[in-house]
Amino acid sequence: MPAPLDADSIRRAPKVLLHDHLDGGLRPQTVLELADEAGYRDLPAGDAEALGRWFREAADSGSLVRYLETFAHTVGVMQRPEAVRRVARECxxxxxxxxxxxxEVRMAPELVTAGGTPIEEAxxxxxxxxxQGSAEAAAAGTPITVGALLCAMRQADRWEEVAGLVVRYRDAGVVGFDLAGPEIGFPPDRHPEAIALLDRAGAHRTIHAGEAAGIDSIRAALDGARAERLGHGVRIADEVPADGPLGPVAQRVLDAQVPLEVAPSSNVQTGAYPSIAAHPVDRLHRLGFAVTVNTDNRLMSGVSVTSELTDVAAAHGWGWDDVQAVTERALAAAFADDAVRARLLTDVVRPGYAALRG
Structure with missing residues (x-):
């Protein structure tokens, strides 16, 4: 008998995560303790439960100003290397x-340099x-491999510097480059020398596109930054009518199997879709797009990988086939060595799902 497709079973399933922001996933208690250590006095609540609730409510408010304020607090308490180290370990x-x-967890190192930390040290x-966290997890019997994605902020001018760090640290755990920040007004080819640097080094890149902005943003990420994956990418659905042919960019993304790092709860929070039930994650998955399911910001959305998969499965009638498919797709799209992907697929992912399917 297969295990029921519920939160307890999905928690036991081996899962792969491609789109998660380090500064969007802090434990509320850690925010409080780091604020105390750093003398940061601007937190809106003084206990972990109330603070966690404030983060979710601010992110749910429909106000971009309040949503961005949440990151002002998490980044605000991460201005020392020891704070960054703790947050990464706990992640x-x-x-x-x-x-x-x-x-693969992403962070813009330039955001934690305001207190004087050199960007390399960040x-x-x-x-x-x-x-450190991976070593402790392995010792506890829950092994995990974590790679870092380094983000350059679209609205800033440190792209080439961040691209250089991706290349410099790629044998130390950095797996790729990302562009984060406002899509509108800051195209992904604004600093072509940064993209050229990545090209010369054969460095991986995923680009935020198709979240706040639509098809033009996705096309620019593919053509201007040569994105291998699309961070969110969900607005590809704008060219996927209920009946009739796909638009040209959607057809291109489908044909090339460009991975989509979809984060349904986050998209609902930012107002892109009214609910997970109304979200196009299932429609894209059924049509054969390379859909993966992700958390984006675990603190702000109050989610885990387990809860996200559980909610999507419940809303769209997914079975174990679907959950395993998005997991294997995510692993195939990972910026890990071929040997790492093959080992995880053969030794961890497939046996794990076989056990759950009975």
Whole structure:
């Protein structure tokens, strides 16, 4: 007999996460403790439960100003290397405890340099934290592999510097480059020298596109930044009519099997769709797009990989075939070595789902 497709079973399933922001996944208690250590006095609540609730409500408010304020607080308490290291360590532990066996977690190192931390030291703190958390998780019997994605902020001018860090640290745990920040007004080819640097080094890149902006943003990410994956990418659905042919960009993304890092709860929070039931994640999945399911910001959305998959499965009638399919797609799209992907697929993912399917 297959296990019931519920939160308890999905938590036991081996999962793969491609789109998760380090500064969007802090534990509320950690925010409080880091604020206390740093003398940060601007938090809107003084206990972990109330603070966690404030983050979710602010992110749910429909106000972009309040949503962005949530990150002002998390980034505000991450201005010291030891704070970054702690947050990264806890991130690895929390994901491992949720049954994630491979994760790529992204952070813009430039955001944690305001207090004077050199950007290289910020990157090293992220990598040290992931390594420490992964080692502790393995010792606890929940092994996880965590790679870092380094984001450049679209509205800033440090793209080439961040691209250089991706290349410099790629043998130390950095797996790729990302562009984050406002899509509208800041095209992904604004600093072509950064993209050229990545091209010369053969470095991986995923680009935020098709979240706040539509098809033009997706086309620009593919053509201007040569994106291998689309961060969100869900607005490809704008060219996927209920009946009739796909639009040209949608057809291109489908044909090339460009992975979509879809984060349904986050999209509902930011007002892109009214509910998970109304979200196009299932329609895209059924049509054969390379859909993966992700958390985006676990603190702000109050989600885990388990809860996200559970909610999508419940809303769209998914079975174990669907959950395994999006997991294997995510693993295939990971910026890990071929040997790592093959080992996880053969030794972890497929046996894990076989056990759940009975």
């Amino acid at each position: 690895a532990l929390d994901l491992a405890a949720d049954g994630v066996v491979y994760a 990157v090293e703190a992220i990598l040290d934290g992931f390594a």
